[in-house]
Amino acid sequence: MTLDKLPLGQQARITVVGGEGALRRHFLDMGLTPGTAVMVRKIAPMGDPIELHLRGYELTLRLEDAARIEVEPQGAEVEA
Amino acid sequence: MSLVFALAGNQNSGKTTLFNQLTGSNQHVGNFPGVTVDKKEGVIRDHHAGEHHRGLRSWGHPRHKRADIPAPAPALVVDLPGIYSLSPYTSEEIVTRDFILNEKPDGIINIVDATNIERNLYLTLQLIELNIPMVVALNMMDEMRANGSTVDVNRLEEELGVAVVPISAAKNEGVDELIEHALRAAEHKDYPKRQDFCTGAVHRCIHGIAHMIEDHAQAAGVPPYFAASKLVEGDAPMQRRLKLTDNELDLIGHSVKEMEDELGTDREAALADMRYTFIEKLCAETVVKNGESREHARSVAIDKVLTDKYAAIPVFLGIMLLIFWLTFGLIGAYLSDLLSLGIDIVTGWVDAGLTAWGVNPVVHSLVIDGAFAGVGSMLGFLPTIVTLFFFLSLLEDSGYMARVAFVMDKLLRKIGLSGRSFVPMLIGFGCSVPAIMATRTLSSDRDRKMTMLLVPFCSCSAKLPIYAVFTAAFFPQHGALVMMGLYVMGIAVGIVWALLLKNTMYKGNPVPFVMELPNYRIPSPKSVALLVWDKAKDFITRAFTIIFVVTIIVWFLQSFDTRLNVVTDSSASLLAGLGRLLTPLFAPLGFTDWRMVTALIAGFSAKEMVVSTLAVLTGANTATLPVTLPALFSSTLAAFSFLTFTLLYTPCVAAISAVKAEMRSGRAAVGVALMQCAIAWVCALAVYQVGSLIL
Structure with a gap:
C-alpha cells in the first residue's frame, strides 16, 4: 500500500521510495529510506497534508507526494 | 589572518541561538552573491573572559588541560542557512556547499540536535566528506539530561573522527569549550580522521x-x-x-x-x-533514550489543540486577530502616538528655532514640511514593525509557524505556494512593509519572491481611510458591502496573478513541501531581541536614505512650480502639473479630473496622502471631503474605478524599498512597482468600461 493510504496510528515500514528529482532527494535526506518505520500521526484540518512520525521526529508531507512511497503495515492493524 | 568558521546545521537545531551565543551582538548581515539567502557573520566572543564551566565535565567528556590553550586569536563565524543535506536542489544547500568549497573556511562548527540525533547526523556525515577541520556541537544536552537520556560522547567522537562537544545553546552551557575546541581544531589543522562511512x-x-x-x-x-x-x-x-x-x-x-x-x-x-x-x-x-522526552510529549499534547481537526483554524485566526489587535490597536498604536508626540515636539522646537532665526522660508519648508514631515511619517511605521516582529519571532521560534504551514498548506497550494506563505500574506492586510520583510523566513527563494509579489494584493490598513471617505461620499447605503467587495477583489486579482506567475515566471519546480514539525520550545529572549533590533535597524536605515530622498522629491514637486517659484496655490505646483500631464493616460479609467491623478501620485509616498491631497486640492478638510468629492467624479462608476485603482496600484515607497531590500535588486523593485501599476490600470479600465456598458 502507499503511505497516503496508511490508516492513522498504524505502524508501517517503508518498502519503496518513489518520486523523482528534488522531491525524492528530500524524502531520502529527511530519512524516508527503505526499511524505516513510520506512522501517520495526524491529518491536517483540511484533509491534507499529513503528519508522520519517523526516526523520533515529526515530518509533514502532502498526500500526492506520500502516494509515491510504498509501505508495508506492521504489527496490529488499526481500524481505519 | 583571523580564523574563519562556518556554522552549519539543520533547521530547528538551535543554530541561530548558538550563533548569537558565539557572537553576542557582534553581528553583520550580508548576503551571498546572486541569491536572496542571508549570510550572517560575527566575531567570536573572547571565550576566556568570564569563563564558566557549569558542570559540563560531569557529562564525561575528557577535556584537555588549560595550559595547552593558545592565546585567543580573533575568529570570525559565518552562519550558514539551516539545511538537511548537501544536495544541489535548494538554493540554501547550494549556497552552503559553495561557500565551504570556494571560501575554504578554517573550520566547520556543525550543530547537532541531540534530541533528534539520527536525522541531524545525516548532514554531519556529508560535512565530514568536505575534509575541513570540524567540531560537532551536540546541542540540547540539557534536555537530554533532564530526561535521563545519555550520549556516549567519547564513542561518538571515535566513530565520527571529529571532536564532539556537548552544549546547550539556549542555556549558554559548553559554548566556551566549543570555542576552544573549534579554535584548536582549526589551528592544528585537525582534519576529520575518517571520511568513509560506507561498506x-x-x-x-x-x-x-x-x-x-x-x-x-x-x-x-x-x-x-x-x-x-x-x-x-x-x-x-x-x-x-x-x-x-x-x-x-x-x-x-x-x-x-x-x-x-x-x-x-x-x-x-x-x-x-x-x-x-x-x-x-x-x-x-x-x-x-529514556523513553519519550518530555518536550516531545508536551509537543504532541499541545498539537492536540493547535493542529486539531476542528480547533486548529479557529485558534490560528484567534492568535492572528490578537496579534493584529495588539499591533495595530493596543501596543502599536500607543507607541505610534508616543512617537509622533515626540516627533511633533522636536518638530515644534526646530520650527520655532528656524522662525526665530529668520531662516529663508523655502529652507524652513524643506526642513519642516519636507524632511521632518517625511521621515516623521515613515518613523510612524516603526512601532508597527517592532511589535509585529516581536510576535512573529515568538511564533517562528516557538515552532508554531511550522504548524500554521501544516494547517494552511492546502489553501495556498493551488496558487503554487505552500502554507508557509500564509502568515506574511495575512500581515499584508495590516501593512505591506513588515509583510514583505517577513518573507525572509520562507525556505525557498522562489516562494519568497512570489510571496513578495502577492503581498500588495492584500489591501493594507493605510488604504482604509481612502475607502472610508469614498464609501461615505458615493455609497452611503452600501458602505460595508463596497468595502468587503474591495478586499475580495484584491484577493481575487492576487489569485489570478499568482496563477499567471506560477505558469510563467515561476514555472520552475517548487521546493517540495517536506517539512519538519519541530518540538515546541520557549523562544530565547536574546534571539527575539536581536531579530526585532535587526528589523528596526533595517527599516530606520531605509527611512533615512531611500525613503527620505523620495519624500524630499515629493515635497519639491508640491512646493514649486515650473519656474521654480514657491507656489502659494497648490494647483500651480509641479505635482499638479504632473497630474495634468498624466490625466489623458487615465481618462479611459474615468479619471477625467487632474486632481484625482495628482492625489494618486502623492499616494506613492504613503497611502494616507491620497485623502489629504484630495482634501487640499478641493479646498476641503478630511471631514468635509465626502461633500466636495462628488464634484470631481463624473459618476459613481468612476469613483469605484478610482477605488479599484487605489486598491491595486503600487504600494507606498516604504513597501517598495522593502522589496528592494529583500530581493536585493533595485531594478526588481522598480519592476514590481510598475507591474502593480499596470495591473491596477488594466483592472480599473475593465471596471469602468464594462461598468459603462452595463449601467
Whole structure:
C-alpha cells in the first residue's frame, strides 16, 4: 500500500521510495529510506497534508507526494 | 589572518541561538552573491573572559588541560542557512556547499540536535566528506539530561573522527569549550580522521571513482572523496565543476550501474541508505533514550489543540486577530502616538528655532514640511514593525509557524505556494512593509519572491481611510458591502496573478513541501531581541536614505512650480502639473479630473496622502471631503474605478524599498512597482468600461 493510504496510528515500514528529482532527494535526506518505520500521526484540518512520525521526529508531507512511497503495515492493524 | 568558521546545521537545531551565543551582538548581515539567502557573520566572543564551566565535565567528556590553550586569536563565524543535506536542489544547500568549497573556511562548527540525533547526523556525515577541520556541537544536552537520556560522547567522537562537544545553546552551557575546541581544531589543522562511512558495493564504487577523478577534483579545489560521493549520487553541478570528459562520465556511469545492480536499488537511495544505516548503528551504540522526552510529549499534547481537526483554524485566526489587535490597536498604536508626540515636539522646537532665526522660508519648508514631515511619517511605521516582529519571532521560534504551514498548506497550494506563505500574506492586510520583510523566513527563494509579489494584493490598513471617505461620499447605503467587495477583489486579482506567475515566471519546480514539525520550545529572549533590533535597524536605515530622498522629491514637486517659484496655490505646483500631464493616460479609467491623478501620485509616498491631497486640492478638510468629492467624479462608476485603482496600484515607497531590500535588486523593485501599476490600470479600465456598458 502507499503511505497516503496508511490508516492513522498504524505502524508501517517503508518498502519503496518513489518520486523523482528534488522531491525524492528530500524524502531520502529527511530519512524516508527503505526499511524505516513510520506512522501517520495526524491529518491536517483540511484533509491534507499529513503528519508522520519517523526516526523520533515529526515530518509533514502532502498526500500526492506520500502516494509515491510504498509501505508495508506492521504489527496490529488499526481500524481505519 | 583571523580564523574563519562556518556554522552549519539543520533547521530547528538551535543554530541561530548558538550563533548569537558565539557572537553576542557582534553581528553583520550580508548576503551571498546572486541569491536572496542571508549570510550572517560575527566575531567570536573572547571565550576566556568570564569563563564558566557549569558542570559540563560531569557529562564525561575528557577535556584537555588549560595550559595547552593558545592565546585567543580573533575568529570570525559565518552562519550558514539551516539545511538537511548537501544536495544541489535548494538554493540554501547550494549556497552552503559553495561557500565551504570556494571560501575554504578554517573550520566547520556543525550543530547537532541531540534530541533528534539520527536525522541531524545525516548532514554531519556529508560535512565530514568536505575534509575541513570540524567540531560537532551536540546541542540540547540539557534536555537530554533532564530526561535521563545519555550520549556516549567519547564513542561518538571515535566513530565520527571529529571532536564532539556537548552544549546547550539556549542555556549558554559548553559554548566556551566549543570555542576552544573549534579554535584548536582549526589551528592544528585537525582534519576529520575518517571520511568513509560506507561498506560493500557503495564503498567500492565511491573509492574507485575517487581514485579516478582525483586530478580533476584537485584542479577544481574539491575534496576527492566528497566529489566522488556526489558523483555517485548523480549530482549535476559537481559533474560540471569537475569538467569530466565523456569517457570518464561513461566510466562513472558504468561503475554506478554495477553498484545499483549489486544492491538492487538506485544510486540516490543507495547512498542515503548507507548513511542512515551507519547512523542507526552508531546511535544504537552511543545514545540511550529514556523513553519519550518530555518536550516531545508536551509537543504532541499541545498539537492536540493547535493542529486539531476542528480547533486548529479557529485558534490560528484567534492568535492572528490578537496579534493584529495588539499591533495595530493596543501596543502599536500607543507607541505610534508616543512617537509622533515626540516627533511633533522636536518638530515644534526646530520650527520655532528656524522662525526665530529668520531662516529663508523655502529652507524652513524643506526642513519642516519636507524632511521632518517625511521621515516623521515613515518613523510612524516603526512601532508597527517592532511589535509585529516581536510576535512573529515568538511564533517562528516557538515552532508554531511550522504548524500554521501544516494547517494552511492546502489553501495556498493551488496558487503554487505552500502554507508557509500564509502568515506574511495575512500581515499584508495590516501593512505591506513588515509583510514583505517577513518573507525572509520562507525556505525557498522562489516562494519568497512570489510571496513578495502577492503581498500588495492584500489591501493594507493605510488604504482604509481612502475607502472610508469614498464609501461615505458615493455609497452611503452600501458602505460595508463596497468595502468587503474591495478586499475580495484584491484577493481575487492576487489569485489570478499568482496563477499567471506560477505558469510563467515561476514555472520552475517548487521546493517540495517536506517539512519538519519541530518540538515546541520557549523562544530565547536574546534571539527575539536581536531579530526585532535587526528589523528596526533595517527599516530606520531605509527611512533615512531611500525613503527620505523620495519624500524630499515629493515635497519639491508640491512646493514649486515650473519656474521654480514657491507656489502659494497648490494647483500651480509641479505635482499638479504632473497630474495634468498624466490625466489623458487615465481618462479611459474615468479619471477625467487632474486632481484625482495628482492625489494618486502623492499616494506613492504613503497611502494616507491620497485623502489629504484630495482634501487640499478641493479646498476641503478630511471631514468635509465626502461633500466636495462628488464634484470631481463624473459618476459613481468612476469613483469605484478610482477605488479599484487605489486598491491595486503600487504600494507606498516604504513597501517598495522593502522589496528592494529583500530581493536585493533595485531594478526588481522598480519592476514590481510598475507591474502593480499596470495591473491596477488594466483592472480599473475593465471596471469602468464594462461598468459603462452595463449601467
